[in-house]
Amino acid sequence: MGSSFGEFVDTLGKGVKNKAIKAYIPGGASAPWLRGDQLDVKMTIDDVANEGSMLGSGAVVMMDEDTNLVLAAKSLVSFFAHESCGQCTPCREGTTWLENILERVASGRGRLSDIDLLLDVCDNISPGLTWPPKMTTICPLGPSATASIVSLMKDFRSEVEVLLPKKVVIG
Amino acid sequence: MNEKVTFTVDGKQLEGKQGQLLIEACEDSGIHIPRFCWHKRLDPVGMCRMCLVEIDTPRGKALVPSCTTQVSEELIVETESDTVKKAQEGVLEFLLINHPLDCPICDKAGECPLQDQTMAYGPGESRFIEEKRHFEKPIPVSDIVLLDRERCILCARCTRFSDEISGDPLIEFIQRGNKTQVNTFPDEPFKSYFSGNTVQICPVGALTATSYRFKARPWDLKKVSSTCNCCSLGCSVELNVSQNKMLRILGEDNEFTNQGWLSDKGRYNFEYLHSENRLLNIHSRENEDYQTITISDAIEKIKNKIKDLDNPEIKFIVGATAQMKNILQSTNLLTP
Numbered sequence: 001m002g003s004s005f006g007e008f009v010d011t012l013g014k015g016v017k018n019k020a021i022k023a024y025i026p027g028g029a030s031a032p033w034l035r036g037d038q039l040d041v042k043m044t045i046d047d048v049a050n051e052g053s054m055l056g057s058g059a060v061v062m063m064d065e066d067t068n069l070v071l072a073a074k075s076l077v078s079f080f081a082h083e084s085c086g087q088c089t090p091c092r093e094g095t096t097w098l099e100n101i102l103e104r105v106a107s108g109r110g111r112l113s114d115i116d117l118l119l120d121v122c123d124n125i126s127p128g129l130t131w132p133p134k135m136t137t138i139c140p141l142g143p144s145a146t147a148s149i150v151s152l153m154k155d156f157r158s159e160v161e162v163l164l165p166k167k168v169v170i171g
Numbered sequence: 172m173n174e175k176v177t178f179t180v181d182g183k184q185l186e187g188k189q190g191q192l193l194i195e196a197c198e199d200s201g202i203h204i205p206r207f208c209w210h211k212r213l214d215p216v217g218m219c220r221m222c223l224v225e226i227d228t229p230r231g232k233a234l235v236p237s238c239t240t241q242v243s244e245e246l247i248v249e250t251e252s253d254t255v256k257k258a259q260e261g262v263l264e265f266l267l268i269n270h271p272l273d274c275p276i277c278d279k280a281g282e283c284p285l286q287d288q289t290m291a292y293g294p295g296e297s298r299f300i301e302e303k304r305h306f307e308k309p310i311p312v313s314d315i316v317l318l319d320r321e322r323c324i325l326c327a328r329c330t331r332f333s334d335e336i337s338g339d340p341l342i343e344f345i346q347r348g349n350k351t352q353v354n355t356f357p358d359e360p361f362k363s364y365f366s367g368n369t370v371q372i373c374p375v376g377a378l379t380a381t382s383y384r385f386k387a388r389p390w391d392l393k394k395v396s397s398t399c400n401c402c403s404l405g406c407s408v409e410l411n412v413s414q415n416k417m418l419r420i421l422g423e424d425n426e427f428t429n430q431g432w433l434s435d436k437g438r439y440n441f442e443y444l445h446s447e448n449r450l451l452n453i454h455s456r457e458n459e460d461y462q463t464i465t466i467s468d469a470i471e472k473i474k475n476k477i478k479d480l481d482n483p484e485i486k487f488i489v490g491a492t493a494q495m496k497n498i499l500q501s502t503n504l505l506t507p
Binding site: 081082083084085086087088089090092093094095096097100101104111113117120121123124125127128134135136137138 | 268348
């Protein structure tokens with residue numbers, strides 16, 4: 001506590017092997033991602049909250065420049081889809097739908113409309129896509145699934161766009 | 172409990188009782204909030220999320236289900252704000268992505284809350300291009316009830332009914348997450364004496380009754396309020412008739428008798444009406460042989476029989492299901 005994420009990885013985690021860090025999750029699967037250039041954020045509740053994320057469960061995940069962030073988001077969403085209890089509609093249907101769309105996009109079968117669709121489905125689970133999240137669900141599990149997608153679209157949109165078909169302009 | 176509270180809905184001052192559910196208090200004042208899982212005779216669960224409304228909380232505006240929120244003094248509610256509309260549209264889209272949309276062959280089409288509320292609050296087009304959830308359809312859960320798990324929107328009305336009202340919880344949710352489904356226990360059918368009620372309260376065509384399947388369209392039915400005559404309780408019923416044929420009996424909500432419920436006997440025994448074995452005429456036994464006779468002939472016969480007796484003692488046996496009118500007529504006949 002108190003040292004920065006960069007120091008934390010370099011000392012306790014013994015650093016990242018000759019790679020730059022592209023993004024990292026400061027506190028568990030439900031926390032919004034931070035970018036690699038935000039490694040000097042201090043590991044305190046307030047500092048992380050100021051950056052729009054949270055320390056949460058304290059599970060820090062570093063993603064280096066080789067990481068496919070779409071697949072990373074997909075595996076996080078899959079986790080929430082699997083964990084959903086199925087009681088309320090937005091979480092039961094929404095998380096699985098997000099998982100399916102991300103899987104399609106990651107495997108190159110995405111559509112141009114998928115970015116808007118992903119964000120709008122997230123918005124229907126967590127209205128406004130704010131942090132801390134608002135929710136249409138009973139518990140915060142559903143909105144947690146949206147955090148990684150919102151981070152992906154906010155900071156790493158180009159990684160999704162390269163997987164989508166090019167816009168064809170006629171004339 | 173009966174203390175009055177005033178609260179605001181969409182800028183209008185309304186009055187409700189302390190502890191009353193918001194959805195109920197709004198309904199009493201003529202404000203309809205869409206819903207699937209909420210049923211006024213069942214405990215609220217807040218599962219479908221269709222009745223979301225926006226209320227003012229100390230931490231800003233929040234979306235809450237009106238079926239689990241109690242009215243309180245100075246509560247400020249928005250039922251038609253943009254956030255609420257967006258949330259309701261979103262919930263409907265979520266419900267529809269795995270719904271088979273087989274309305275043209277569904278018995279519920281025409282009186283389906285999912286259909287009606289999609290028209291009123293839902294999105295016009297689907298954005299779902301993935302494969303839908305598939306189940307074997309339909310599966311018989313008992314001799315009279317069939318279950319189509321693809322149509323099911325998991326509102327828990329049927330499971331709550333069998334748990335809370337009839338007290339024989341033979342259908343339950345199994346699995347979880349996206350695989351959640353309603354089903355019976357293995358090797359144990361939904362053998363409830365009140366199973367037909369689940370068909371009536373199902374907000375989609377997931378539970379259907381064998382006697383009504385593919386028989387009619389709701390808009391073709393003539394609806395007549397009546398009283399069930401299968402036992403002495405006198406439940407209020409709605410008879411659904413089409414082309415002079417009884418097709419279905421539904422329970423009608425009557426606070427003093429059945430509260431909307433009906434036993435399977437009262438609901439499904441109408442099939443005798445159109446049975447081939449039903450006696451439609453008066454029969455007279457002549458030398459071990461039955462002959463059809465007219466009512467005036469029958470009365471004449473009885474009159475002659477009584478005349479021939481010296482000092483006759485006449486008694487009537489009135490069936491348990493006879494109406495008050497019949498009982499009164501028989502007593503009038505017997506007392507000079």
